[in-house]
Amino acid sequence: MAGAAILELKNLSKSFGPIRAVDDLTFEIHEGEIFGLLGPNGAGKTTTVNMAAGLIEPDGGSVSLRGGGLPADPATRSCIGMAPQALAVYDALSGEENLKFFGTLQGLRGKRLRERVAWALEFVDLVGREKDRVKTYSGGMKRRLNLAAALLHEPPLLLLDEPTVGVDPQSRNAIFERITALRDDGRAVLYTTHYMEEAQRLCDRVGIMDHGRLLALDKVEELIRTHGGTSVIHVDRGRGEERIETDDPMGELVKMHAEGKVLTFRVDSPDLECVFLNLTGRHLRDD
Amino acid sequence: MNPILALAAKDLRILMRDKTGFFFSLIWPLLLAVLFGTIFGGGGDGGGTIPIIVVDEDGTDASRAFLARLEAAPELEVTAGTRTEAVDEVRRGKKSAFVVIKRGFGEAGENPFWGEPPTVELGADPARGAEAGMIEGILMKYASERLKDFFANTTLQQESIAEAKRAVREADDMDPGLRSRFEGFFGALDDLLRETDNLQEADTANAFGNGLGGFTPLEVEQAEIIVERRWPTNAYAISFPQGIAWGLIGVAAGFGISLVSERTRGTLMRLQTAPISRTAILAGKALACFTTTVTLSFVLLIVGRLIFGLRPSSVGMAAFAVVSSAVAFAGIMMLLSVLGKTEQAAGGIGWAVLIMLSMFGGGMIPLFVLPGWMRTVSHVSPVKWSILALEGAVWRQFSFMEMLLPCGILIAVGVVCFAIGARAFDWVQRS
Ligand SMILES: Nc1ncnc2c1ncn2[C@@H]1O[C@H](COP(=O)(O)OP(=O)(O)OP(=O)(O)O)[C@@H](O)[C@H]1O
Ligand SMILES: [Mg+2]
Numbered sequence: 001m002a003g004a005a006i007l008e009l010k011n012l013s014k015s016f017g018p019i020r021a022v023d024d025l026t027f028e029i030h031e032g033e034i035f036g037l038l039g040p041n042g043a044g045k046t047t048t049v050n051m052a053a054g055l056i057e058p059d060g061g062s063v064s065l066r067g068g069g070l071p072a073d074p075a076t077r078s079c080i081g082m083a084p085q086a087l088a089v090y091d092a093l094s095g096e097e098n099l100k101f102f103g104t105l106q107g108l109r110g111k112r113l114r115e116r117v118a119w120a121l122e123f124v125d126l127v128g129r130e131k132d133r134v135k136t137y138s139g140g141m142k143r144r145l146n147l148a149a150a151l152l153h154e155p156p157l158l159l160l161d162e163p164t165v166g167v168d169p170q171s172r173n174a175i176f177e178r179i180t181a182l183r184d185d186g187r188a189v190l191y192t193t194h195y196m197e198e199a200q201r202l203c204d205r206v207g208i209m210d211h212g213r214l215l216a217l218d219k220v221e222e223l224i225r226t227h228g229g230t231s232v233i234h235v236d237r238g239r240g241e242e243r244i245e246t247d248d249p250m251g252e253l254v255k256m257h258a259e260g261k262v263l264t265f266r267v268d269s270p271d272l273e274c275v276f277l278n279l280t281g282r283h284l285r286d287d
Numbered sequence: 288m289n290p291i292l293a294l295a296a297k298d299l300r301i302l303m304r305d306k307t308g309f310f311f312s313l314i315w316p317l318l319l320a321v322l323f324g325t326i327f328g329g330g331g332d333g334g335g336t337i338p339i340i341v342v343d344e345d346g347t348d349a350s351r352a353f354l355a356r357l358e359a360a361p362e363l364e365v366t367a368g369t370r371t372e373a374v375d376e377v378r379r380g381k382k383s384a385f386v387v388i389k390r391g392f393g394e395a396g397e398n399p400f401w402g403e404p405p406t407v408e409l410g411a412d413p414a415r416g417a418e419a420g421m422i423e424g425i426l427m428k429y430a431s432e433r434l435k436d437f438f439a440n441t442t443l444q445q446e447s448i449a450e451a452k453r454a455v456r457e458a459d460d461m462d463p464g465l466r467s468r469f470e471g472f473f474g475a476l477d478d479l480l481r482e483t484d485n486l487q488e489a490d491t492a493n494a495f496g497n498g499l500g501g502f503t504p505l506e507v508e509q510a511e512i513i514v515e516r517r518w519p520t521n522a523y524a525i526s527f528p529q530g531i532a533w534g535l536i537g538v539a540a541g542f543g544i545s546l547v548s549e550r551t552r553g554t555l556m557r558l559q560t561a562p563i564s565r566t567a568i569l570a571g572k573a574l575a576c577f578t579t580t581v582t583l584s585f586v587l588l589i590v591g592r593l594i595f596g597l598r599p600s601s602v603g604m605a606a607f608a609v610v611s612s613a614v615a616f617a618g619i620m621m622l623l624s625v626l627g628k629t630e631q632a633a634g635g636i637g638w639a640v641l642i643m644l645s646m647f648g649g650g651m652i653p654l655f656v657l658p659g660w661m662r663t664v665s666h667v668s669p670v671k672w673s674i675l676a677l678e679g680a681v682w683r684q685f686s687f688m689e690m691l692l693p694c695g696i697l698i699a700v701g702v703v704c705f706a707i708g709a710r711a712f713d714w715v716q717r718s
Binding site: 050053054055074075077078080082084085086087088089090092093097101102104105106107133149 | 290293294297300301304305552553554555556557558559560561562563564
């Protein structure tokens with residue numbers, strides 16, 4: 001396990017009228033790890049993040065930052081860098097003006113502010129467009145600026161709520177690399193997403209959420225091992241496609257090859273999608 | 288930078304870039320002020336004749352002739368009266384100015400080149416500075432015409448000088464030294480008269496202005512007069528405070544909506560995760576609103592002062608009225624921002640409320656022409672107190688004590704609305 005716990009959520013609950021958005025949620029995030037919160041629309045990811053940032057008061061349970069600090073306390077809050085799901089930037093200002101403004105609120109001044117703004121623009125690859133008004137940005141560019149604003153003050157805890165929705169694969173890959181670098185630097189990241197590929201690729205640990213509840217929480221490979229079920233081999237041995245479930249696809253294939261001619265084969269290893277399916281009986285995505 | 292200042296600066300920058308917002312918070316109030324002022328008669332007597340009252344204290348032929356000249360003047364509407372009547376009428380705003388033709392006027396006029404020039408006293412309403420200047424110009428013009436007539440008679444003068452020269456020459460018993468001095472003097476006088484003959488060709492006013500250096504055909508003494516204000520000096524004095532009130536309303540509604548949109552668009556979230564208090568966030572918005580309304584008010588007052596004849600009693604009083612109004616509307620802005628959950632809802636409800644307040648507060652039709660019951664109802668409208676405070680500075684000539692009532696109410700309204708709004712803001716956010 002990575003360093004000390006920086007965010008601890010204990011038995012957190014929140015209802016909106018009859019909807020139980022978050023239900024008895026407990027987990028902690030440590031320095032130097034990327035923690036993924038994976039779940040379908042309405043699972044309660046945003047509500048969880050907002051409670052962690054002190055934006056929403058939980059109905060029950062507690063949030064503590066850096067071993068005891070409350071997010072309601074402005075001083076404690078400065079350890080959080082948040083990229084909300086809603087694009088929290090000003091359209092009428094340029095990208096640079098947005099970052100300067102948010103940096104100022106975080107207490108950055110003068111040369112340090114300029115350096116951090118330049119660094120953040122570089123981080124999200126918006127150099128060259130920083131003087132343009134945000135309203136002239138594409139959706140993905142706005143999303144990247146939204147992320148940049150969370151990083152200005154070098155917070156030890158990043159709360160990133162679907163930070164790469166609508167960002168093209170190339171920029172997304174670049175951002176992943178940089179987030180990983182921040183993690184290696186000792187930063188803690190809470191990363192919400194409903195893309196299982198993203199969670200699988202980026203996150204050290206993943207919590208799977210549905211209907212406000214945390215169904216499973218572990219390292220990606222552990223989750224797959226315990227909840228992913230068997231691998232599936234689709235094989236054609238001259239009698240049409242056969243579907244064979246196995247825990248040891250390599251061994252099975254070697255055996256089939258020894259038995260006779262294998263025309264085509266495909267192995268589906270279990271992934272987080274399978275984990276979700278096995279846990280909920282539903283697919284994470286329709287496609 | 289202090290976070291509150293940074294927040295306000297951000298909002299002001301956004302406002303400057305929003306053409307519609309900028310238009311409604313600055314240009315529109317100015318247009319309203321000018322438009323309504325012009326529709327309701329503009330500078331009052333502008334274009335028409337200026338009503339003055341003339342007192343003839345001299346009672347000589349010359350003073351009567353000057354009075355007759357003024358009565359015949361197309362620019363003026365002259366009544367004659369006593370000094371008491373004159374002062375009274377100007378004080379009560381019935382006449383723009385009084386002119387007293389002072390004792391010794393006729394005598395002084397006979398000797399245009401030496402002694403004191405003929406003197407009149409001008410008592411003009413200080414709020415009508417432009418008109419006072421015009422009256423002075425008109426008086427000068429007719430006084431100059433009087434002199435012109437005098438010079439038109441130079442042939443007559445020259446004959447009398449010739450006669451005098453002859454008398455000197457024929458006086459055998461005169462000391463030769465003295466005689467030669469007299470001859471020199473008459474010669475110079477002759478030259479001067481011939482010279483002025485030529486001057487007649489030129490425009491008289493110019494001749495006095497330039498040719499004869501500092502020579503004044505008439506001395507105009509300014510009489511101090513305190514005018515009781517029961518009526519505004521001109522229609523702009525009504526329309527500019529109203530325009531400012533509309534500006535206050537527009538700005539309050541605009542910033543109220545912008546606060547709602549910070550909430551709906553998510554930027555508020557980011558502000559709230561910054562290490563600043565919620566009060567600081569709201570104070571930043573209020574400061575931006577305050578700065579905008581103060582700027583708007585001063586722009587209108589300065590334009591009104593420079594172009595439309597507004598005469599605020601003092602910068603201090605105007606500032607007091609402006610600042611109190613700005614405080615009130617910054618608070619009202621806070622309250623508006625919690626009236627609706629979406630920009631549309633807050634905007635719709637906000638404007639409806641503000642237009643009601645404006646209607647009952649004299650923002651559309653001046654209070655003093657509204658029926659009595661509406662004037663009573665108007666007490667609940669901060670627009671009324673704002674207009675009253677502004678009018679107190681612009682034409683009612685309120686003393687500091689008189690200003691305290693409307694300004695005190697405005698500041699109280701601002702503080703209370705801000706407090707309620709800030710409370711409700713939390714509540715709206717949680718629900
Ligand atoms: N302010 C609110 N008022 C009422 N219901 C809410 C509110 N915020 C969230 N909810 C409800 O709470 C549940 C969880 O919502 P939340 O936004 O946390 O989901 P999410 O996992 O972030 O979904 P998505 O992937 O779509 O962002 C949903 O059913 C949602 O309708
Ligand atoms: Mg969400």
